[in-house]
Amino acid sequence: MSLMQISEPGMSPDPHQRRLAVGIDLGTTNSLVATVRHGIAEVIDDEQGRSLLPSIVHYRAGGGVDVGYEAGEQAAADARDTIVSVKRFMGRGLADATRVKTPYRFVDAPGMVRIRTRAGDKSPVEVSAEILAVLRERAQAALGGELVGAVITVPAYFDDAQRQATKDAAKLAGLNVLRLINEPTAAAVAYGLDNAAEGLYAVYDLGGGTFDISILRLTKGVFEVIATGGDSALGGDDFDRRIVEWALRETGVAPAGDGTALDAAIDAGVVTPGDLRAMMVEARRCKEHLTDEPVATFSVQLSDTTRVRLPVTRERFDELTRDLLERTLLATRRAMRDAQLRVSEIKGAVLVGGSTRMPQVRRAVAELFGKPPLVDLDPDKVVALGAAVQANLLAGNRSADDEWLLLDVIPLSLGIETMGGLVERLIPRNSTIPVARAQEFTTFRDGQTAMAIHVVQGERELVADCRSLARFELRGIPPMAAGAARIRVTFQVDADGLLSVSAREQSSGVEASIAVKPSYGLSDEEIASMLKSSFAAAGDDMRMRALREQQVEADRLLEAMRAALAADGDLLPPPERAAIDELVERLAKARAGDDVGAIRGALDALSRGTDAFAARRMDRSIAQALTGRSLDDVGL
Amino acid sequence: MSVLSRNHFELFGLPVRFEIDTAALDAAYRGVQGAVHPDRHAGGTAADRRVAMQLATHANEAYRTLRDPARRGAYLCALAGVDVEFESNTAMPAQFLMQQIEWREALDDARAARSAAGLQALREGLEEARDALLARLARAIDADGDYVEAAGDLRQMMFLDRFSAEIDDAEERLLEA
Numbered sequence: 001m002s003l004m005q006i007s008e009p010g011m012s013p014d015p016h017q018r019r020l021a022v023g024i025d026l027g028t029t030n031s032l033v034a035t036v037r038h039g040i041a042e043v044i045d046d047e048q049g050r051s052l053l054p055s056i057v058h059y060r061a062g063g064g065v066d067v068g069y070e071a072g073e074q075a076a077a078d079a080r081d082t083i084v085s086v087k088r089f090m091g092r093g094l095a096d097a098t099r100v101k102t103p104y105r106f107v108d109a110p111g112m113v114r115i116r117t118r119a120g121d122k123s124p125v126e127v128s129a130e131i132l133a134v135l136r137e138r139a140q141a142a143l144g145g146e147l148v149g150a151v152i153t154v155p156a157y158f159d160d161a162q163r164q165a166t167k168d169a170a171k172l173a174g175l176n177v178l179r180l181i182n183e184p185t186a187a188a189v190a191y192g193l194d195n196a197a198e199g200l201y202a203v204y205d206l207g208g209g210t211f212d213i214s215i216l217r218l219t220k221g222v223f224e225v226i227a228t229g230g231d232s233a234l235g236g237d238d239f240d241r242r243i244v245e246w247a248l249r250e251t252g253v254a255p256a257g258d259g260t261a262l263d264a265a266i267d268a269g270v271v272t273p274g275d276l277r278a279m280m281v282e283a284r285r286c287k288e289h290l291t292d293e294p295v296a297t298f299s300v301q302l303s304d305t306t307r308v309r310l311p312v313t314r315e316r317f318d319e320l321t322r323d324l325l326e327r328t329l330l331a332t333r334r335a336m337r338d339a340q341l342r343v344s345e346i347k348g349a350v351l352v353g354g355s356t357r358m359p360q361v362r363r364a365v366a367e368l369f370g371k372p373p374l375v376d377l378d379p380d381k382v383v384a385l386g387a388a389v390q391a392n393l394l395a396g397n398r399s400a401d402d403e404w405l406l407l408d409v410i411p412l413s414l415g416i417e418t419m420g421g422l423v424e425r426l427i428p429r430n431s432t433i434p435v436a437r438a439q440e441f442t443t444f445r446d447g448q449t450a451m452a453i454h455v456v457q458g459e460r461e462l463v464a465d466c467r468s469l470a471r472f473e474l475r476g477i478p479p480m481a482a483g484a485a486r487i488r489v490t491f492q493v494d495a496d497g498l499l500s501v502s503a504r505e506q507s508s509g510v511e512a513s514i515a516v517k518p519s520y521g522l523s524d525e526e527i528a529s530m531l532k533s534s535f536a537a538a539g540d541d542m543r544m545r546a547l548r549e550q551q552v553e554a555d556r557l558l559e560a561m562r563a564a565l566a567a568d569g570d571l572l573p574p575p576e577r578a579a580i581d582e583l584v585e586r587l588a589k590a591r592a593g594d595d596v597g598a599i600r601g602a603l604d605a606l607s608r609g610t611d612a613f614a615a616r617r618m619d620r621s622i623a624q625a626l627t628g629r630s631l632d633d634v635g636l
Numbered sequence: 637m638s639v640l641s642r643n644h645f646e647l648f649g650l651p652v653r654f655e656i657d658t659a660a661l662d663a664a665y666r667g668v669q670g671a672v673h674p675d676r677h678a679g680g681t682a683a684d685r686r687v688a689m690q691l692a693t694h695a696n697e698a699y700r701t702l703r704d705p706a707r708r709g710a711y712l713c714a715l716a717g718v719d720v721e722f723e724s725n726t727a728m729p730a731q732f733l734m735q736q737i738e739w740r741e742a743l744d745d746a747r748a749a750r751s752a753a754g755l756q757a758l759r760e761g762l763e764e765a766r767d768a769l770l771a772r773l774a775r776a777i778d779a780d781g782d783y784v785e786a787a788g789d790l791r792q793m794m795f796l797d798r799f800s801a802e803i804d805d806a807e808e809r810l811l812e813a
Contacts, residue, residue, distance in 0.1 A: 038654040047642040114803035222666045333811055337804065356812045396679035405670055426763060432700075434674065434693045494689060607682035618672055618691055626649045626664060 013412040019148040019179065021395035023387025026128060026152055027167065028087040028235055029208030030379060031055050031356065033135040035143060036390035037395070041190065041385040042140045052380065053138075055208075058082040058129045067134045069230040076281065078635045079103035079273040081117050084280075085237055086131075088209045089113055089124040090169075091161030096233075100241065101266050102275030112165065113228070127430040127492035149176035150382045151391035153383050155210040156182035157230030157411045159457050160499050162545060166354040167496065178394040180496040183207070184214035185225055185408050186386030187309050190375055192218050193389065193404065199347040201227075202336075204329060204365050204373070205383075206355040209235035213332045215346070219405035227430045228411050229335035234327060236287070243283035244318040247298050251308050257583065275302045290314050291357050318360045325364055332368060340429055349373045354380050407432055414491055414499060417454035417463045426491045429459065433497055438490040440506070445481040451487055455501055464564075472502045475531040476510045476611035543596070557603060558584065561610070566615045576613070582607045640691075643715060644698035654701065654712055654777040654786075665699045674776050702716045708787060718783040720790045732792055735765070739799060747806050755810070759803055766796050 022044070025032045030052040036042045043051045050069070058071035059081045074082045074612045080103050089112075096105050097113040103115040114121040129532065130154075137146060152175075154166050164179055170177045185202035191197065197218050205212040212230040217222055246260045248254040253270060254261035265271040271279075282300045289296035290312070299309040336343060355361065356379050390406070395458045415425040417440070420553030426437045440534045453476045473476065477485050486506040491498050494495050503510045561584055569577065587602040645652045650663035670676065672695060674694045701707045713766040728736075739758060769789055770794030776786040 026747075179675070219662075219666065224666075330811060334808065337807070337811075384650060390675075394678040403670070405666075405673055407669060432696045434689050435696055436693045492693070495692070557681055560679060560684070562682070584778070595687065603682075603772060609689065610681055610683040614681065614687040617684070618687050621671040621705070622647075622668055622691075625667040 013610075017192060018397055019146050019395040020143045020145050020342060021150065021388075021391035021397070022135075022143075022382050023151045023389070023391045024132065024135055024153065024170075024175075025183070025186075025384035026132065026169075027207055027383075027386060028085050028088065028237065029055060029378065031131050032384040033139050034381070034384040035139065036388050036392035037143075041388045041392075043381050043384055044139050046138055049190075053131065053134060053588065054082050054146075055131055056082060056089065057086065057127050059117040060123075061118065065119070065130055067130050075272050079277040080105060081119075082277075083115060083117070083122070083127050084217050084277070086124050086127040088233065088237070089115070090128065091123060091159070091163075091165040092124070093123070099233075101262055101276065110440040111161075123177050123222070125165050128169035129172035132175060134409050136173055136175055137448060148395045149391065151179045151181055151186075151387040151394065152177060153183045153186050153387045155205075155207070155214040155230065156214050156225075156228040156234055156408075157210065157232045157424055157499075159185075159412055159467055160233070160414075161467065161498075162232065163497055172358050177496075178391055181387060181390055181555050182212070182214065182228070182404065182408055182497075182617040183210075183383045183439060184212045185216070185223065185406060186227070186384075186390065187350060187377075187382045188214070188218070188384035188386070189214050189389055189404070189406065190382045191374070192216075192223060194377075196396055197348070200341065202332070202346050202349045202369065203305045203352055204332065204349055204356065204361075205230075205234050205352040207353040208355065209237050211235060211328050211331065213328070215277055215341065219583055222236050222407065223404065224407045225409045225432075226341070227335045227339035228409055229331040229338065230411070231331060233498075234324065235353075236284070237280075238324055239287055239317075239321045239355065239358070240280050240283035242252075242324070243286055243298060243317065244279045246312075246316075246320050247279070247308050247310060247425060249299075250310055253302070253306060255309055261576070269634055270304070271300075271388055272595055275300070277307070278302075286312055287317065287358065287564070288316055300331055303425070314359070321360070322530065325360060328466075329364060329368060338567070343369050350377070351375050352377075352379050352382055355472075366382050402478050408497070409433060410435070410497055412457045412467075413459055414455070414457050414469075414493070415466075416441075416489060417456060421462055421463045422457070423456055423463055423466055425488070427493065431493075434495050436490060436492040438488050441487045441489060443480065443485045443487075444482055446482050447483070448485070449475065449477045450475045450480055451485075451503070453501070455490060455491075455499070469499065470501070472503075474505065474510065476508075477505045478508045478510075480507075539604070547594055548621070550596050550603070551591060552631060554587055554599050554603060558587060559607060561606065564610075564613070565616060568613075568620060569614045571620065572613060580606075580610060580613065637685070639686045639726055640694060644711060646704050647695065647698050648702070650751055652712070654705075654709060655774045655798075656708070658713075661699070661702055663717055665695065668695045705757060705770055705773070706790060706797055708791070709777065709790045711754070712777055713783045713787050713790065716781075716783045718787055722791060722794055725787075728792065728795070732795075736795060736799070743799075743802060743806065750810060752807070752810055761802070762796060762800055762803070766793070766800075769796065 016478050022033050022035045032043055032051060034041055038129060040211055045051050053068045054072045056068065056075060058066040058074045060066060071082055075084055092113060094106055094108040094113045105119050107114040107116050112123055114123055122323045124351040132628050136147065145490055147307060150170065152166055154171050155420055167177050184205045187205060199218060201218060203214045213227040215226045217226055248261040248265050254265040260376045279300050282298055286296040286298050295311055295313045296311050301307050346369055349365050351373045362373060409430045410427065411429060413425050413429045414427040415423040418424045426439055429592040447517050452471060453474060455469045456466040457469050458464055460466050474487060487503055488502045488506055491499060587606050590598040590602040648661055648668065650656055650661060669692060672687060672691040674688045674692055677684045699730055701711050713720050742758055744760060769792060773786055773789050775791060776782045
């Protein structure tokens with residue numbers, strides 16, 4: 001069970017066969033990449049020995065891009081073209097992006113906002129992809145080979161749009177996404193495996209821009225999320241901002257206005273985008289200083305040579321940020337209620353995220369749970385380490401120790417719009433994924449032949465108060481009297497927490513379906529064209545790359561098929577076995593050639609031809625799982 | 637017999653009854669997910685992954701149904717060919733309706749007074765009524781096999797669960813304030 005255990009000789013695959021996989025924590029402030037080497041999860045450092053990569057992207061004046069520390073050095077001097085905390089804009093529209101002042105010039109675009117840079121209008125997905133690409137290269141250089149794939153972490157409270165955007169960014173960075181997993185769940189895996197923990201745990205995860213609370217039950221290697229909650233726009237950045245606003249008010253730099261001190265100062269031109277960035281950096285420094293010291297000095301020289309300088313005490317900082325902290329506690333109490341648990345039942349509260357270093361946070365969590373929080377893990381690294389362990393497992397490097405399993409939930413309810421702008425909830429929050437739910441709707445006009453389906457996410461009763469995920473139409477319904485058509489709408493949420501929706505008129509069989517994406521994210525075409533241009537830039541041949549990918553996929557399937565036939569071949573009567581052998585043969589032949597289309601065709605044929613076999617094998621493994629359990633129960 | 641054609645009790649290797657051993661259900665659920673979850677088949681064929689997603693979805697639904705007494709009861713009625721008519725049948729015994737009216741008034745009072753203690757007292761009364769209903773359901777289904785009687789009790793249970801959700805909401809308001 002132990003994460004830190006070195007594998008037994010012979011247990012782990014031969015190093016040459018070991019599939020290289022990584023876990024990536026794509027954070028608001030910092031990002032990390034980790035992997036499992038010799039049975040131990042470890043963060044991969046850069047060449048200078050630094051673990052963290054600041055999540056900062058700078059578009060250079062002369063062309064080219066800096067990512068990380070180098071980009072951070074430009075943050076104040078070249079604020080508009082240095083994108084900080086891009087995670088806050090993932091899957092978000094203009095209204096959300098401009099809710100707080102930033103140095104950026106935002107451009108409205110369908111679904112997701114764009115940021116105007118000297119390198120053109122950039123989607124937050126593209127900016128994030130720059131960060132991920134650096135981490136991918138770092139990992140490949142350290143591990144000495146191509147990655148099979150990556151597990152990317154997302155805040156548990158991320159909605160469908162934010163998750164899809166993250167997955168798109170990974171694809172754009174040339175990563176094969178093995179799974180998106182929730183940050184607190186990843187942390188629980190790292191903590192739980194490391195400490196052989198059993199029982200109920202709360203993971204309180206306050207990052208740079210997001211807050212999550214997850215309540216988990218750990219039972220014999222099963223990590224079951226019971227409830228999750230949070231705020232995907234609340235993090236350390238907001239605490240920093242409070243210091244900046246206070247400093248501007250106190251020193252009288254900001255003119256009196258209706259809005260916040262910061263908004264007023266920026267609108268009046270007293271504070272430039274560069275000043276804003278410099279003050280945010282200084283506020284963060286003060287915040288960090290206050291973790292160990294009772295007082296810090298906030299000191300920034302503005303571009304008009306005004307110096308803003310004043311002492312900030314820990315008490316003052318606590319007072320300035322009390323309501324932010326209270327918001328996290330409210331979400332925590334709500335998650336506890338959703339889980340139908342009392343705080344006394346929680347065995348331990350695990351703190352994750354750099355912002356949990358703030359003393360007031362530790363104190364508040366200790367008070368709420370009535371016990372000191374668990375802080376023996378590095379709050380910056382634990383998420384990436386958990387993701388690495390999961391990636392290792394999903395890539396197929398399973399050892400005998402790895403009999404653990406994650407059962408996670410969706411954070412927000414999913415529903416569709418009904419008459420009068422009301423939401424009909426199909427899947428409630430905290431449903432364990434994967435999950436599917438269907439409901440029937442009907443037409444309200446005689447002869448109605450089309451029906452608009454509007455998919456929303458959120459807890460409120462009115463559509464207007466929820467987040468719109470997608471709209472699509474079911475057309476070709478045969479004309480019938482009002483109320484006669486039976487339209488069955490099915491929601492399916494997969495193991496990544498991503499939704500797809502289909503609708504079917506029951507009497508005619510007319511169908512429509514949608515992966516809930518094009519209305520806010522990037523279309524597949526957009527991603528394909530971005531990928532194409534990035535390959536062109538890297539001098540890669542698209543065709544060769546496609547061939548290589550199909551060959552890798554063919555090898556993977558052939559290997560999995562051989563293993564399946566060896567283990568469960570007895571489930572197949574001879575004619576079925578012969579049919580499968582023929583499909584395997586066909587794929588092996590296509591694989592040896594260089595016709596991408598032929599390989600793809602053979603892959604599809606084999607995968608379709610083995611559905612029934614897969615179902616029978618799964619039956620057998622369920623039977624074995626249940627028998628194994630009853631044997632355990634009688635102590636055999 | 638394929639997984640999807642088994643009933644939920646058979647899926648988890650449990651007897652088809654209203655009163656169940658929830659610890660055994662929890663353990664069986666974890667066992668089944670351990671066998672079918674997509675994470676366990678990430679390296680499998682495309683068919684494996686498709687089937688894994690389908691069966692893991694099914695196992696989650698089956699577990700949710702059996703874990704909750706009202707859903708479990710309705711499922712047992714459905715297996716016996718009796719529709720509980722949650723939406724269409726609103727006939728209730730007079731005494732039950734009287735009780736509902738009293739509770740609603742008490743809830744309004746507790747809300748107006750912002751009384752956490754009032755809400756707590758209501759919840760306790762509700763839990764008591766719920767326990768009595770559960771005992772009646774167990775008798776109707778497991779001892780008497782009277783699913784029509786059980787359906788009536790389940791409709792009452794649904795009222796209680798809705799009322800419980802309203803108490804939750806009221807508590808939430810208090811928390812937020």
